[in-house]
Amino acid sequence: MAMTTRDRARLSLGIQAGIFLAVVIVLAILIDWTAIRGSFFAFENLGPMFPEIITVGLFNTVQYTVVGFVFGLLGGTLLALMRMSSFPVYRWVATAYIEFFRGIPAILVFIALGFGASLAFGWNLSTLQIAGSALAIVASAYIAETLRAGLQAVPKGQLEAARALGMPAWRAMVTIQIPQAFRIVLPPLTNEAILLTKDSSLIFVVGMAGGAAELTKMGRDGINIYQAGLTPLVVAGFCYLLLTVPLSLLARRMEHRNPRTAKK
Amino acid sequence: MSQSQSQSQSDAARTPRPETTAAKGTGVPGGHGTSAAGVTITGLHKSFGDNEVLKGIDMSVAPGEVVCLIGASGSGKSTLLRCVNRLETPNAGTITVGEHEATHPDVNLDAMRRQIGMVFQQFNLFPHLSVLENCTITPRRVLGQSKAEAETEALAQLDAVGLEHLSERRPDQLSGGQQQRVAIARALTMKPQLMLFDEPTSALDPETVGDVLASMRKLAQAGMTMLVVTHEMGFAREVADRVVFMDQGLVVEEGPAAAVIGDPQQPRTQDFLRRVLHPLGE
Ligand SMILES: Nc1ncnc2c1ncn2[C@@H]1O[C@H](COP(=O)(O)OP(=O)(O)OP(=O)(O)O)[C@@H](O)[C@H]1O
Ligand SMILES: [Mg+2]
Numbered sequence: 001m002a003m004t005t006r007d008r009a010r011l012s013l014g015i016q017a018g019i020f021l022a023v024v025i026v027l028a029i030l031i032d033w034t035a036i037r038g039s040f041f042a043f044e045n046l047g048p049m050f051p052e053i054i055t056v057g058l059f060n061t062v063q064y065t066v067v068g069f070v071f072g073l074l075g076g077t078l079l080a081l082m083r084m085s086s087f088p089v090y091r092w093v094a095t096a097y098i099e100f101f102r103g104i105p106a107i108l109v110f111i112a113l114g115f116g117a118s119l120a121f122g123w124n125l126s127t128l129q130i131a132g133s134a135l136a137i138v139a140s141a142y143i144a145e146t147l148r149a150g151l152q153a154v155p156k157g158q159l160e161a162a163r164a165l166g167m168p169a170w171r172a173m174v175t176i177q178i179p180q181a182f183r184i185v186l187p188p189l190t191n192e193a194i195l196l197t198k199d200s201s202l203i204f205v206v207g208m209a210g211g212a213a214e215l216t217k218m219g220r221d222g223i224n225i226y227q228a229g230l231t232p233l234v235v236a237g238f239c240y241l242l243l244t245v246p247l248s249l250l251a252r253r254m255e256h257r258n259p260r261t262a263k264k
Numbered sequence: 265m266s267q268s269q270s271q272s273q274s275d276a277a278r279t280p281r282p283e284t285t286a287a288k289g290t291g292v293p294g295g296h297g298t299s300a301a302g303v304t305i306t307g308l309h310k311s312f313g314d315n316e317v318l319k320g321i322d323m324s325v326a327p328g329e330v331v332c333l334i335g336a337s338g339s340g341k342s343t344l345l346r347c348v349n350r351l352e353t354p355n356a357g358t359i360t361v362g363e364h365e366a367t368h369p370d371v372n373l374d375a376m377r378r379q380i381g382m383v384f385q386q387f388n389l390f391p392h393l394s395v396l397e398n399c400t401i402t403p404r405r406v407l408g409q410s411k412a413e414a415e416t417e418a419l420a421q422l423d424a425v426g427l428e429h430l431s432e433r434r435p436d437q438l439s440g441g442q443q444q445r446v447a448i449a450r451a452l453t454m455k456p457q458l459m460l461f462d463e464p465t466s467a468l469d470p471e472t473v474g475d476v477l478a479s480m481r482k483l484a485q486a487g488m489t490m491l492v493v494t495h496e497m498g499f500a501r502e503v504a505d506r507v508v509f510m511d512q513g514l515v516v517e518e519g520p521a522a523a524v525i526g527d528p529q530q531p532r533t534q535d536f537l538r539r540v541l542h543p544l545g546e
Contacts, residue, residue: 160351161388165402165454166378175405179392 068135076143301362381451441472
C-alpha cells in the first residue's frame with residue numbers, strides 16, 4: 001500500500017504530537033510541583049513589590065537602555081564612517097575598537113567603568129552614567145558593523161545613478177544611500193535594543209542605591225525581603241518580557257514587510 | 265583600426281530630422297531651448313589592473329547625432345560609455361563633452377554630469393521614492409528648483425514617455441519597461457545635452473522593449489545627441505545616424521547604420537553581425 005504525500009505529512013504530525021505528549025507526561029510526573037510553586041510562583045506575598053518594580057525598576061532599566069542605545073547609535077555611526085574612511089589610521093582605530101569590545105564580555109566594561117574610573121581618574125560616576133556609557137561603549141561596536149553592512153548593502157548602481165544625475169557625493173549619500181540603508185538596518189538595530197535591555201542588568205556588579213535600582217537588582221533584593229523564594233526574579237523576568245517581546249515583534253514585522261530598497 | 269569615416273558622417277548627421285509631434289516635455293532643442301552637445305574621444309585607454317579594456321579609442325558624436333555602439337560582450341562598450349561621464353576614470357586620452365573636458369584634472373564633474381543623462385541596463389530607479397520623486401529629487405536638491413517647478417517639468421517628461429498616470433507609484437510596482445521609461449524621463453528632467461544609454465532594453469521582457477525604443481526614437485527625432493550601446497539591430501538601423509562596432513577594446517568599423525549593419529566590410533564585424541542576426545545559424 002503506497003503512502004501519498006498527505007498520508008506522510010499526517011504521520012509526521014502524529015509522531016511529533018506523540019513525542020510532545022510523552023515529554024509533558026514525564027515532566028509532570030518527575031517535577032516536584034509544590035516546591036516549584038513555592039519557589040517560583042508564590043505571588044501572594046509580593047503585593048509590596050508594586051508599584052516600585054514598575055515605577056523604579058522598569059523605569060531605570062528603560063532609562064539606562066535608552067541612554068546606552070542613543071549614544072551607542074552616535075558612536076556606532078562615527079565608527080562606521082571611520083571604518084569606511086579613505087584615511088587608513090581611522091580604519092585601524094575603528095577596527096581595533098570594534099574587535100576589542102565585541103570580543104570581551106560586557107560585564108568587564110561595567111566593572112572597568114564602575115570601579116576603574118574612580119580609581120584611575122577619581123571620577124565619581126552616577127549609576128546612570130556608568131550603565132549608560134558602558135552600554136554605549138559596547139553597543140557602538142555592534143552598531144558600527146550593522147550600519148556599515150547596511151550602507152554597503154545598498155546596490156552600487158544606486159550611487160552611480162545619483163552621481164550620473166549630477167549629485168555630489170555627499171548629496172547622493174544623504175538622499176539616496178542612507179535612507180535605503182536605514183530601512184535595511186532597522187530590524188538588526190531593534191535586535192540590538194533587545195540585547196541592550198537585557199545587558200542593562202549587568203550594572204548589578206557595580207551595585208547601586210535603591211532609587212537607581214533596575215529590574216534585576218530589585219528582583220534580587222526581593223528574594224531577601226519577601227518570603228516568596230525566587231518569585232521576585234520571575235516578576236522581574238516578566239517585566240523584561242514586557243519590553244523585549246514588543247521590540248521583537250516589531251523587528252519581525254519590519255523584516256517581513258519587505259522594505260522599499262533596491263533589489264540586488 | 266578605425267576607418268575614420270566620422271568626418272564625412274558628422275555632416276550627414278546634422279541634416280535636420282523630422283520635427284517631433286510631441287515637442288512638449290522632451291527636454292531637448294525645440295522644447296526648451298537647451299542645446300545638444302557633441303562628444304569627442306581621442307586616444308582613450310582604460311585598464312582594470314592588468315586587464316586593458318580600452319586600447320586607444322578614437323570616435324566622436326556630433327551635436328544632435330545618434331550613434332549606436334555595438335560589439336561582443338566584454339569588448340568594452342560599457343566602460344567606454346562610463347568614461348564619458350566619468351563613472352570610470354580613463355588612464356589616458358581625452359574626452360570632451362560640449363564645453364566640458366571630461367578628462368581634465370580640474371573638471372567640475374558634477375556640473376558636467378548634469379548635462380549628461382545616463383540610462384542603465386538595470387534602470388537604477390530609487391526604490392524608496394515615488395516615480396514623481398525620482399524625477400524631482402535631483403532638480404530640487406541639486407538645481408534648487410521649487411517643488412512646483414520640478415513637478416511640472418517632471419510630469420511633462422513622464423507624459424512624454426506615456427507614464428504621467430503612474431507618477432504616484434513606487435518603482436517596484438512598475439514593469440521593467442515602465443521603469444526604464446521613468447529612468448529616461450528622470451534623466452531628461454535635468455535638461456541634458458547628451459544622453460548615454462547602456463543596453464537599455466537588455467533586461468526587459470520582450471513585450472515591453474517596444475515602448476522603451478519608441479521613447480528613445482522620439483528623443484532622437486527631437487534632436488538629442490545620443491550614444492547608445494545596444495543589441496537591437498533593428499533600432500540601430502532605423503534610428504542611428506551612425507553605427508560603431510567595437511571589438512576587444514578597439515573601434516573596428518564605423519559608418520552609416522545601413523552600411524555597417526547591411527554591408528559590413530571587416531571580417532570581425534561580419535562575424536559578429538552574423539551571430540547577432542542569426543543566432544541559430546542559417
Ligand atoms: N569595475 C571593473 N573592474 C574590473 N574589471 C572590469 C570592471 N568593469 C569592467 N571590467 C572588465 O572590462 C571588460 C569590458 O567590460 P565592459 O562591461 O565594458 O564590456 P561590454 O562591452 O559592456 O560587455 P557587455 O556586452 O557584456 O555589457 C570585461 O572584461 C570586464 O570584466
Ligand atoms: Mg556592458
